[in-house]
Amino acid sequence: MAFPQRVKMSDVARTAGVSVATVSKVVNGRYGVAQATVERVQQVIRQLGYEASLGAQSLRSHRTNVLGILVAEFEPFSTELLKGASVEVAGTGYQLLAYSGGDGAGTAVGWERRSLARLSGTLIDGAVIVTPTVVETKQGFHVVAVDPHTGPSGLPTVDSDNFAGAVLATNYLLSLGHRRIGHISGRADLESSRLREAGFRQAMADAGVTVDERLVRVGGFRVDSAAEPAAELLSLPDRPTAVFAGNDLSAISTINVARSMGLSVPDDISVIGFDNIPESALVNPPLTTIMQPLQRMGAEALRLLIDLIAGVERDTHIRLPTELVVRSSCRPHDPAGT
Amino acid sequence: MAFPQRVKMSDVARTAGVSVATVSKVVNGRYGVAQATVERVQQVIRQLGYEASLGAQSLRSHRTNVLGILVAEFEPFSTELLKGASVEVAGTGYQLLAYSGGDGAGTAVGWERRSLARLSGTLIDGAVIVTPTVVETKQGFHVVAVDPHTGPSGLPTVDSDNFAGAVLATNYLLSLGHRRIGHISGRADLESSRLREAGFRQAMADAGVTVDERLVRVGGFRVDSAAEPAAELLSLPDRPTAVFAGNDLSAISTINVARSMGLSVPDDISVIGFDNIPESALVNPPLTTIMQPLQRMGAEALRLLIDLIAGVERDTHIRLPTELVVRSSCRPHDPAGT
DNA sequence: GTGAAAGCGCTAACAA
DNA sequence: TTGTTAGCGCTTTCAC
Numbered sequence: 001m002a003f004p005q006r007v008k009m010s011d012v013a014r015t016a017g018v019s020v021a022t023v024s025k026v027v028n029g030r031y032g033v034a035q036a037t038v039e040r041v042q043q044v045i046r047q048l049g050y051e052a053s054l055g056a057q058s059l060r061s062h063r064t065n066v067l068g069i070l071v072a073e074f075e076p077f078s079t080e081l082l083k084g085a086s087v088e089v090a091g092t093g094y095q096l097l098a099y100s101g102g103d104g105a106g107t108a109v110g111w112e113r114r115s116l117a118r119l120s121g122t123l124i125d126g127a128v129i130v131t132p133t134v135v136e137t138k139q140g141f142h143v144v145a146v147d148p149h150t151g152p153s154g155l156p157t158v159d160s161d162n163f164a165g166a167v168l169a170t171n172y173l174l175s176l177g178h179r180r181i182g183h184i185s186g187r188a189d190l191e192s193s194r195l196r197e198a199g200f201r202q203a204m205a206d207a208g209v210t211v212d213e214r215l216v217r218v219g220g221f222r223v224d225s226a227a228e229p230a231a232e233l234l235s236l237p238d239r240p241t242a243v244f245a246g247n248d249l250s251a252i253s254t255i256n257v258a259r260s261m262g263l264s265v266p267d268d269i270s271v272i273g274f275d276n277i278p279e280s281a282l283v284n285p286p287l288t289t290i291m292q293p294l295q296r297m298g299a300e301a302l303r304l305l306i307d308l309i310a311g312v313e314r315d316t317h318i319r320l321p322t323e324l325v326v327r328s329s330c331r332p333h334d335p336a337g338t
Numbered sequence: 339m340a341f342p343q344r345v346k347m348s349d350v351a352r353t354a355g356v357s358v359a360t361v362s363k364v365v366n367g368r369y370g371v372a373q374a375t376v377e378r379v380q381q382v383i384r385q386l387g388y389e390a391s392l393g394a395q396s397l398r399s400h401r402t403n404v405l406g407i408l409v410a411e412f413e414p415f416s417t418e419l420l421k422g423a424s425v426e427v428a429g430t431g432y433q434l435l436a437y438s439g440g441d442g443a444g445t446a447v448g449w450e451r452r453s454l455a456r457l458s459g460t461l462i463d464g465a466v467i468v469t470p471t472v473v474e475t476k477q478g479f480h481v482v483a484v485d486p487h488t489g490p491s492g493l494p495t496v497d498s499d500n501f502a503g504a505v506l507a508t509n510y511l512l513s514l515g516h517r518r519i520g521h522i523s524g525r526a527d528l529e530s531s532r533l534r535e536a537g538f539r540q541a542m543a544d545a546g547v548t549v550d551e552r553l554v555r556v557g558g559f560r561v562d563s564a565a566e567p568a569a570e571l572l573s574l575p576d577r578p579t580a581v582f583a584g585n586d587l588s589a590i591s592t593i594n595v596a597r598s599m600g601l602s603v604p605d606d607i608s609v610i611g612f613d614n615i616p617e618s619a620l621v622n623p624p625l626t627t628i629m630q631p632l633q634r635m636g637a638e639a640l641r642l643l644i645d646l647i648a649g650v651e652r653d654t655h656i657r658l659p660t661e662l663v664v665r666s667s668c669r670p671h672d673p674a675g676t
Numbered sequence: 677g678t679g680a681a682a683g684c685g686c687t688a689a690c691a692a
Numbered sequence: 693t694t695g696t697t698a699g700c701g702c703t704t705t706c707a708c
Contacts, residue, residue, distance in 0.1 A: 006459040006476070008685060019695045024687055034693060051455030055393045056685035059700050074424035074434070079417035086412035086438055096412070098436040100424055114389050121344040122393030139343050278616030346701060357679045362703055372677055394701035397684045
């Protein structure tokens, strides 16, 4: 077993004694080929293990039955979506192609435009874009955004109720007696980040608690980018007694920073996250957080995309509910400091 | 913002007043283009937001700087590898393309051959294949297998020490006083599955405990496929007091089945898994398991692939250590049954 | 320094 | 029913 160079359609044609056009017809199940020929060609295809090149095929036909999921990188958030999309795609006849077009540092604005430009029109019939940095609409190519960018956009979207989730998180901390609550926000360009901060402020206002602006910092939704703002927050002379982190990664980063500063979570400071990625249960202490149904979001996005391609009339904005998940990273505030 | 059809190289050429050949040279940084022309073309490229089509480009050039990760589906095991590969790829100049070529039911033998045939030669410069079902070698195309198929294969591989891990798991159960230990094995065609069962048998033999063959069943490494064998095991009149599941998914399935039968884990039966996927910490009770460094395996596989492409001389078989992770799904065996 | 032309592997008219 | 032809968007000689 060392032979198989790449076998192409012309190889099949030659072996079967027909033209490539005929092979193409057989491969694509077109009418107008003698039954005997069909069988002979199929026989050769099996024997040679021929499989059409996705690149060449899509270049020509503009239909591939492959759906793209475009992400900046494969981190816990996007891989959860991927899991959901993966089970949803089963039995649809589509294949899934996940493309990571970022630079790995999470800083490349516009990665989704580049990825989309490289893959759309050829290779994929439609795409789900995860947390895009810019808004753009292409003609004749279907795109669904998960956790979309801020700003008006005609794009079909899937997200969760970020505002309500943030209110949930903040109210939980308030109910525990915290008043000096910090917030590490996410990527300023994302609607979700904006809404979480807005929910935080709303809940604080509703409770009659003034937000200390020094306790609100931009964390960027990543472990590395959140470390510095977290450190600043915790170094304040009158540091917060609780932190609502914009997502679980920021929360985990905050816990790491706290530990490195000799602070105990939740004894010295309570931390709550957002997302409920699987990793949040693995940190020490296990993270209290707001759950977004990530896998379901991935599944809904994929279903929406398939429906759009099929021309199904339907609602193109899906918003799923969030939920408080209590673990061990928060405790009641003790004014006495005992 | 509704304009951009797909902009192609000919659009750039026309706008810049040059030929597509010249644009191509500029895009690929070839020598022999006047500095002024280079700048003008680059200006137009930026202005139009041009990006080369992966499909067309790869069809012609057979070099794409895209590496493939081929999986049957996006489940916790493969997505962990993906996370590891994603951080490893940063800064290498490669992009990652993950392709799910299975049928979603996990039953399609040969998916990796099909996926490979569709993507290799065009689109990707090399591939990491996750738990392939068959062995095959292509010429002039680099492939690394993670958790490879049983049987001799020239393929470069990355795996963990499955045998030692299984011994670890079994010895742990033995040390807890269990003697009637069941095993739900994995996919018969995978080397990892074979080695885990072998390690189980070895550890039992070393402890002088006879394996009851009725307590060894094939589980297939998936939640759904493991449910029936688990149910059979737990329905036995003299059911095992502990089960070593071939992987975490089977273990989780076993816990589900136990609960549905009214059995308590770990009070009525202890369960240990293998893999340490993040989900294992989320089940109730949190799963005791054998950790494979999945993200690191993904990273090592990607590094190995890149080295192979670059022609670096190096070891092409990487085996990483496993480790016992104690959580709450096992407890000492109580002969009295109190 | 630049462009015309051939061709990557495939599909789709159209002709035979 | 089958093969011939053109061309998808791009790269690469090779003339000019």
